[in-house]
Amino acid sequence: MSVREVVEGDQKVDQEEFLEELKEKNEELNFMREINVGEDNSGELNNVPFVAKDAICTENVTTSAGSKILKNYTPVFDATVIEKLKSAGAKFYGKSNMDEFGFGSFSITCSFDTPKNPHDSERVVGGSSGGAGAIVAAMDKPLISLGESTGGSITNPAAYNGVIGITPTYGRVSRYGLVDYANSLDKIGVLAKTVYGSAKGLEVIAGEDENDQTTSSREVPQYADNLEETSGKLAVPKQYLELDGVEEGVMENFQESIDELEEAGFEVEEVDMPLLSADVALPSYYIMAVSEASTNLAKMSGMRYGLEFDPEDYEDFNEYFSEVRSEGFGEEVKRRILLGTYTRQAGYRDQYYIKAAKVRTKIINQYKETFEEFDAVISPSMPNIAPKIEDAENMDPTEIYAIDTLTVGPNLAGMPMISVPNGKSKGMPTGLHIVGDHFDEQKILDIAYSFTGGGE
Amino acid sequence: MSEDETDVMIGLETHVQLDTETKLFCGCPNEEADEPNTHVCEVCLGHPGSKPRLNRKVLEYAVKTSQALQCSVNEEVFFSRKTYFYPDLSKDYQITQYEVPVGEDGKVEIKIGDERKDIGITRLHIEEDPAKTVHKGGDISNSKYTKVDYNRSGTPLLEIVTDPDFTSPKQARAYLQQLAQMLEYLEIYFPESSFSLKSDANISIDGGQRVEVKNITGTAGIQKALSYEISRQKQLKKRGREISQQTRSYNQNQEITEKLREKETEEDYGYIFDPDLTTQKLDQEFRQKMKSQIPELPHEKIKRFKTEYGLKDKLIEALVSVPEMADDFEELSESHDANLVASWMTGEIKKTLNYNEITYSESNITNRFLDDLFQLIENEKLSDRNAEQVLRDQVDGSHVIDYAEKANAEASTLEASAEERNLLKSEEDEISEFVKEAIDENPDAVDDYNSGDEEAVNFLVGQVMSISQGKADPKSAREMIMEELE
Numbered sequence: 001m002s003v004r005e006v007v008e009g010d011q012k013v014d015q016e017e018f019l020e021e022l023k024e025k026n027e028e029l030n031f032m033r034e035i036n037v038g039e040d041n042s043g044e045l046n047n048v049p050f051v052a053k054d055a056i057c058t059e060n061v062t063t064s065a066g067s068k069i070l071k072n073y074t075p076v077f078d079a080t081v082i083e084k085l086k087s088a089g090a091k092f093y094g095k096s097n098m099d100e101f102g103f104g105s106f107s108i109t110c111s112f113d114t115p116k117n118p119h120d121s122e123r124v125v126g127g128s129s130g131g132a133g134a135i136v137a138a139m140d141k142p143l144i145s146l147g148e149s150t151g152g153s154i155t156n157p158a159a160y161n162g163v164i165g166i167t168p169t170y171g172r173v174s175r176y177g178l179v180d181y182a183n184s185l186d187k188i189g190v191l192a193k194t195v196y197g198s199a200k201g202l203e204v205i206a207g208e209d210e211n212d213q214t215t216s217s218r219e220v221p222q223y224a225d226n227l228e229e230t231s232g233k234l235a236v237p238k239q240y241l242e243l244d245g246v247e248e249g250v251m252e253n254f255q256e257s258i259d260e261l262e263e264a265g266f267e268v269e270e271v272d273m274p275l276l277s278a279d280v281a282l283p284s285y286y287i288m289a290v291s292e293a294s295t296n297l298a299k300m301s302g303m304r305y306g307l308e309f310d311p312e313d314y315e316d317f318n319e320y321f322s323e324v325r326s327e328g329f330g331e332e333v334k335r336r337i338l339l340g341t342y343t344r345q346a347g348y349r350d351q352y353y354i355k356a357a358k359v360r361t362k363i364i365n366q367y368k369e370t371f372e373e374f375d376a377v378i379s380p381s382m383p384n385i386a387p388k389i390e391d392a393e394n395m396d397p398t399e400i401y402a403i404d405t406l407t408v409g410p411n412l413a414g415m416p417m418i419s420v421p422n423g424k425s426k427g428m429p430t431g432l433h434i435v436g437d438h439f440d441e442q443k444i445l446d447i448a449y450s451f452t453g454g455g456e
Numbered sequence: 457m458s459e460d461e462t463d464v465m466i467g468l469e470t471h472v473q474l475d476t477e478t479k480l481f482c483g484c485p486n487e488e489a490d491e492p493n494t495h496v497c498e499v500c501l502g503h504p505g506s507k508p509r510l511n512r513k514v515l516e517y518a519v520k521t522s523q524a525l526q527c528s529v530n531e532e533v534f535f536s537r538k539t540y541f542y543p544d545l546s547k548d549y550q551i552t553q554y555e556v557p558v559g560e561d562g563k564v565e566i567k568i569g570d571e572r573k574d575i576g577i578t579r580l581h582i583e584e585d586p587a588k589t590v591h592k593g594g595d596i597s598n599s600k601y602t603k604v605d606y607n608r609s610g611t612p613l614l615e616i617v618t619d620p621d622f623t624s625p626k627q628a629r630a631y632l633q634q635l636a637q638m639l640e641y642l643e644i645y646f647p648e649s650s651f652s653l654k655s656d657a658n659i660s661i662d663g664g665q666r667v668e669v670k671n672i673t674g675t676a677g678i679q680k681a682l683s684y685e686i687s688r689q690k691q692l693k694k695r696g697r698e699i700s701q702q703t704r705s706y707n708q709n710q711e712i713t714e715k716l717r718e719k720e721t722e723e724d725y726g727y728i729f730d731p732d733l734t735t736q737k738l739d740q741e742f743r744q745k746m747k748s749q750i751p752e753l754p755h756e757k758i759k760r761f762k763t764e765y766g767l768k769d770k771l772i773e774a775l776v777s778v779p780e781m782a783d784d785f786e787e788l789s790e791s792h793d794a795n796l797v798a799s800w801m802t803g804e805i806k807k808t809l810n811y812n813e814i815t816y817s818e819s820n821i822t823n824r825f826l827d828d829l830f831q832l833i834e835n836e837k838l839s840d841r842n843a844e845q846v847l848r849d850q851v852d853g854s855h856v857i858d859y860a861e862k863a864n865a866e867a868s869t870l871e872a873s874a875e876e877r878n879l880l881k882s883e884e885d886e887i888s889e890f891v892k893e894a895i896d897e898n899p900d901a902v903d904d905y906n907s908g909d910e911e912a913v914n915f916l917v918g919q920v921m922s923i924s925q926g927k928a929d930p931k932s933a934r935e936m937i938m939e940e941l942e
Contacts, residue, residue, distance in 0.1 A: 057505040070504065077498055079505060177505040184731035213509050213734050291728050295537045298548035299502045303604075311601075317543050344726040353728060 003142045003197035006046050007224075015040075015091065018049055018141050022093060025138040031115040031131035036061050036094040043089025045204065050085050050144040053132045054095040055102060056188065057177035058082055065179040066100040066128075068111040069300050069307045069328025079177020080212065081146060081188050081205040088204045090144060096131030100330045101297065102150055102181040104128050105403045106392040107157075109332045114389055118161065119428055123386040126160035129191065133157025133165065136191050144201040145191040150181045151285050152407025154189045155433060158419035159381035162429025164448065165191045166198045169438045170414030171216045173202070174209035182292035183214075185285075185411060195449045198418070199223035202441065221442050229454050230446040231265035232375035234434075237273040240406060244278075246383040249425025254380045257422045257432045257451070261378075264450055268378070271370055275363045276409040278402065284363070285408035286401060287343045287356035294340025297333065301325060335397065364413045371437040376444055379406050381419040381431030410435040420448045464686055466628055467578075467620035467658045468678075471613045472639060473585065473651040474517055479610035480584045481508030481551065486612070488650055492590075492605035500610035502546030507732045510535075514612045515558070517644050518582050519738060519746040521614055522559025524638055524753055525577045529743055530556050535582075535730040540723070543602065544586040546609050554727045557581035558738070564638075565755065568630045575631055576619030585611035595707070614644075620658065625682035628657070632675040637754050641779055648815055657682060661689045665701040669713050672706045681706040685713050757782060765794045774802035780817045781805075787823055792830040800830070804844055808851045820850050824859045828870035832880075837871065842879040846870070849877075887920070887928050891936045894919040905941060913937055 005011045019037060026032045033054040040047055052058060055065040057075035059082075064070040078086070086092065099109040107130030108114050115131050117123040118138040125134040129147030134157065136145050147154040149167040158165025167189040175186055190201035206220040236258070240246075258268050275281060302308050302324030309327075314320040329337070343352035370377060383406060392400075410417045415435050422432035432451065436444035479486045482499035489495045498506040522529050536554035562577035587609040591599035616635070622628045636653060639645035645653070654673050659682065660666045667689065672681045689699050704713040752760070754776050761772045761782075775782045781801055788797045809819055829846060832838035838846065849855035855877065857870055874880050894916050895902060901919075905912035913934060920933045 063504070065504070073504070075498070075503065075505060077503075077505075176507055179504040182731070183507075184729075211509060212507050212732075214732065292731060295539045295549050295726070295728060298539055298541065299504070299546070301541065301548055303543060304501055304546065305503065318541065321541055341726060344728050346724045346726070349726070357729075 001142050002194055003048055003144065003192060003200055004194065004224075006048050006142050007044060007200060010046065013047060013049060013091075013142060015047065015049075018139075019093070021139060021141060022135075025118075025135075029116045029118060029121065029125075029134055029138055030113050031097055031125065031134040031138065033064060033066075033095040033097045033112055033131065034062055036092070038086070038092030041086050041089045041091060043087060045085070045089035045144075045200075047089060047091040048142055048144055049093045050090040050146065050201075051093050051096050051132070051135060052079075052082060052146040053129050053148050054098050055148055055179040055181070056082060056095075056146055057179065058092070058095065061095065063095065063179065064111070065102070066098040066110045066112070067300075067328065067330070067333070069324070070179075070305075071111070071307065073306050075177070077177060080174035080209045082177065084205050084207075085144065085146075085201075090204070096129070096135055096145065098131055099128035100333050101179070101293070102128040102148065102153055103293070103332045103336055105152075105156055105400050106387070106389075107131065108389065108392050109330055111330060116389070117386050117428075120386070122388050122390070123428065124160065124389050124392050126157035126382075126386055128153040128156075129165075130157050132191050133161040133163055136163040136193055137161035142197065143192065144197060146188060146201070146205070147191050148178060148181075148186060148188050149407075149411060150185045150187075150289055151411045152404050154187075154191060155381050155407050155417060155419040155431065156403075158191055159421075159429065159431030159433075160386035162421040162424075162431075163191055163193060164195055164198045164418065164420055165189065166202055166418045166441070166445070167411070167416060168202060168206060168441055169216075169416045171214050172206050172220075172416070172439065172441065174205075174207070174212040174215050176209055176211040180292070180296040182289040183296070184292060185289060185414075187411075187414075195418075195420070195445060195452055196224055196227060199227055199445050216439070218439060223442055223445055226442055226446075227449045228446055229264075229450040230443070231450070232443075232447070233267045233269065233373065234261060234447075235269055235271040235273075235370055235374040235377045237276050237377060237379065238270050239273055239277040240379045241270070243383065243405060245402065246380060247385065247425065249385065250380045250383060250430050253423035253425060253430045254432065257378075261451060266447075266450075269374070271374070271377075273366055273370060273377075273409075275359070275366050278405045280359060281363060281409040281412060282401065282405055284356040284359040285404070285412045286339075287352050288360060288412065290336045290340035291344045291353045291356075292340070294337045294344070297329070297337055300328065302328075332397070360412050363409060367410070367413045367415055367435075367437070371440075375436070376440075376447055377410070377435040379433045379435075381433040382406065385425050385428035385430060406433065414438065416441045416444055418444045418448045420451055422451075462686070462690060463662045464623050465620045465660050465663075466622035466625075466682060468616075468618045468622070468628060468631065468655050469657075470616045470618075470632065470635065470653060470655045471585075472521075472616065472645055472653055474514060474612040474614065474644060475646060475649055475651050476511060476513050476517075476612055478511055480511050480514055480582070480612035481610055484610065486610075489607050492603070492607060495607045496609065500546060501606055502548075508551060508730070510733055510736070511612065514582055515736060515738070516746060517612075517642075518558040518580060518614055519743060520642055520750055521616070521639065521644060522562065522580045523743070523747050524642060524750055525559065525562040525564055525580065525616070527559030527562030527577055527580055529559050529738055531739065532556070532735050532737055533558055534735045535733045536727045537730050538725040538727055540725055542586070543604055544589050544609075546587060546606060550584060550586065551730050551733070552583035552615075553581035564631070564634070566627060566630045566634055568627055573621070573627060575621045575627075578617040578619050580614060580616050583613050583615055585609070585613050620660075625679040625686065628682055629675055629679040632678055634754065636675060637777060641751055641753055648818075657685075659685050659689070661686060661693065661699070664689070664693070664699045667699065667701065668703045668719070670703060670705050670716070673708060677706065677708060680711050681713060684711060688713065765789065765798070767794065767798050771798045771802050774806065778816045784823050784826065788826055788830065791827065792834065796830060796833070797826075800826075804847060808844075808847055812851050814851065820853065820856050820858075821847075822859060825850060825857055825870065828857075832871060832874065837880050838874060839881055839885060842874070842881075845877075845879060846874055887924065887933060888936055890920045890923045890928060891933065891940055893923055895937070895940055902941065913941075
């Protein structure tokens with residue numbers, strides 16, 4: 001059964017069966033932070049199950065964003081995307097596991113045990129929306145899984161788990177109720193088994209929201225109904241082909257994908273996009289991300305919610321805040337707060353934060369130029385297959401950051417992108433990444449639809 | 457050493473709380489509540505996932521005020537995060553404007569006695585007010601614990617920063633008074649409301665280190681705080697001690713400044729753009745629209761009154777200080793003597809209002825009432841003393857003429873009411889005035905009488921008869937003259 005069959009064919013999901021399978025698979029793989037079954041809803045989505053990344057606020061349901069500091073935090077409101085899915089008739093099933101505050105590529109920084117990859121339980125699920133990707137792969141049922149991407153956190157788990165993951169244009173989907181990582185980069189998107197499922201989910205959650213002033217007022221197309229096979233011109237950035245560290249199997253699958261696309265009538269051409277090289281896009285992305293993140297996390301200080309100690313035990317508020325933050329935050333979070341505090345500090349701000357903001361504008365312009373001639377930019381989604389958990393834990397931070405090289409460019413530019421499974425390497429799935437121009441979600445969905453051969 | 461011999465430099469940063477319906481970034485009511493932490497929501501409490509949304513009304517206020525302060529208004533503005541940890545700050549960062557404020561490079565002319573001086577306005581920007589902290593059982597230095605009330609969190613503020621142009625506390629006070637008056641004319645600030653003007657001051661003497669004094673409320677406080685701080689610095693200097701760069705706080709109860717912290721380096725707030733708020737365009741059209749809504753400002757009105765009515769400076773300034781009164785003055789001056797209207801308004805009326813602790817616009821005084829009152833005075837039907845009585849009765853409510861209720865009544869409602877109260881001039885009153893006149897105009901006869909010449913009274917009676925054109929009764933006139941002369 002697929003999302004399309006539930007929405008268009010009026011088939012009903014056996015909710016008891018779903019819950020049973022969910023519990024069973026989660027027991028084994030730990031992709032859920034909390035299973036929490038919501039009410040039946042009426043609407044177009046006909047009670048299709050949905051789960052949300054744990055950074056998305058849910059009224060009266062714990063929202064921890066993967067962090068001990070928010071371990072027992074229950075928001076007083078639903079995020080806009082949650083409200084929208086519920087009122088479209090989707091049925092809530094809980095929160096999926098993630099890297100702490102989205103800081104990671106493998107979900108190994110999650111404070112609530114590391115989730116395991118359904119294709120090989122010794123391997124990671126990817127990150128930071130790792131649980132969101134793993135659940136789609138694990139469950140043999142229709143499902144809409146909400147993820148969030150700042151620098152590639154939807155594409156990454158989609159590729160590692162062999163599912164579809166769409167990241168919309170920045171501003172297409174309301175961020176109201178998303179526990180912020182980096183507000184100018186954060187995008188809520190959808191992971192699903194099929195292109196149709198991801199299109200349907202996106203269609204429901206997209207749109208202007210008065211509570212998020214960065215949302216666009218553009219009309220939301222009927223992405224799912226509009227799906228059709230297409231053709232066009234695709235660009236492959238030379239800088240990605242020259243990248244060090246892309247695994248052989250990944251590159252082979254990508255070459256095969258190009259062949260398939262050409263057979264299907266697409267023109268594929270290599271282009272020069274110098275700003276996508278690892279030494280430009282990656283540092284710019286990380287500087288922007290950690291600068292914003294370090295201010296977002298300031299509010300977690302044990303004053304109003306989350307982890308608390310007895311203030312009587314401390315000399316003054318400074319000591320108290322420091323203790324709560326030292327205890328509540330994990331190592332990677334502390335690292336990024338320190339980095340971000342440094343990059344926006346007077347004296348360094350101009351050469352880091354301000355410069356990164358300028359680079360971002362240049363990267364957007366470079367994409368815009370490319371899209372004058374091409375319909376989309378394609379590449380492998382990730383340079384590798386999901387690594388073993390043990391290996392991932394032994395990587396140093398800069399190695400881990402480099403995993404994001406293929407995804408940070410379009411994320412920094414706020415372009416919509418979709419990752420589609422394109423084969424396996426050593427038994428693990430790999431992904432094809434399709435990046436479109438701002439608000440060209442329909443185009444990349446159609447390309448993905450064509451690539452997967454249409455249908456289900 | 458007197459103040460003038462010391463080289464004093466003062467700059468002010470003034471926060472104006474704006475009386476908007478809702479807060480700056482959320483829909484919570486922007487007003488005091490009976491209970492703490494009731495006018496709050498996830499946004500002003502800084503809950504994870506909440507996002508600010510801009511109250512556009514605040515942009516309008518900011519642009520108008522910038523224009524009134526002759527600032528150049530930037531075409532595109534955005535907001536920034538100023539990050540520091542403090543319990544009153546719900547997000548541990550404050551949303552403010554950093555690189556590009558709404559207004560820059562303005563100036564305002566202040567008047568201190570007969571002296572005039574231009575004060576440069578460095579910038580005007582929008583920011584959010586933090587929550588209120590309540591120090592239980594003392595003040596910040598000695599209380600056991602502190603409670604936080606977030607009702608105030610997110611109240612819109614305009615911060616107006618001046619150049620270090622003030623050379624005395626008096627000038628700073630004059631500036632704040634004139635600024636408050638300007639804001640009142642712009643209908644942005646109302647002195648009777650609970651919204652306040654708070655200033656931080658930077659003070660240095662003889663080119664020494666800069667000391668920042670925070671938390672000075674109102675216009676009277678500024679002079680006291682600055683005078684204290686200047687004399688503190690002078691004392692230190694006199695004793696050969698160093699004036700260190702530090703941040704101090706003004707203690708209103710004790711009227712002293714107290715050290716908060718040493719300022720070894722500039723605080724580093726790690727400003728970044730607030731990515732949740734979009735760039736706001738203040739285009740030509742919007743700026744024009746705002747400009748057209750700016751009424752005649754106090755300094756412009758003062759200038760015009762001078763040429764149009766030729767009144768004394770003091771009278772004009774007093775009239776202009778109450779916008780509604782200035783408006784009524786202009787209307788009443790069309791049918792009454794401007795000097796009479798102005799001296800009544802700034803004299804007896806102001807005095808009566810002050811005595812009753814009520815403002816002009818809150819009082820029962822209406823244009824119609826004053827029109828009638830001045831007419832009775834001008835027609836000599838009401839003596840000054842009795843006119844004052846009518847005014848007092850109207851203001852304190854003991855005898856109010858309610859024109860709204862008697863909309864269709866005869867024009868002379870006030871006259872009828874005064875008559876009822878026996879306040880109108882009688883014949884006797886008239887003769888007593890003739891008597892006064894005769895006495896005032898014939899000091900020689902008065903001297904003669906005082907030196908024993910009783911015949912002089914006869915002369916004065918004759919004068920009264922002549923002034924009254926024979927209407928006066930000679931016998932009572934004589935009695936009244938004798939009474940007056942005793």
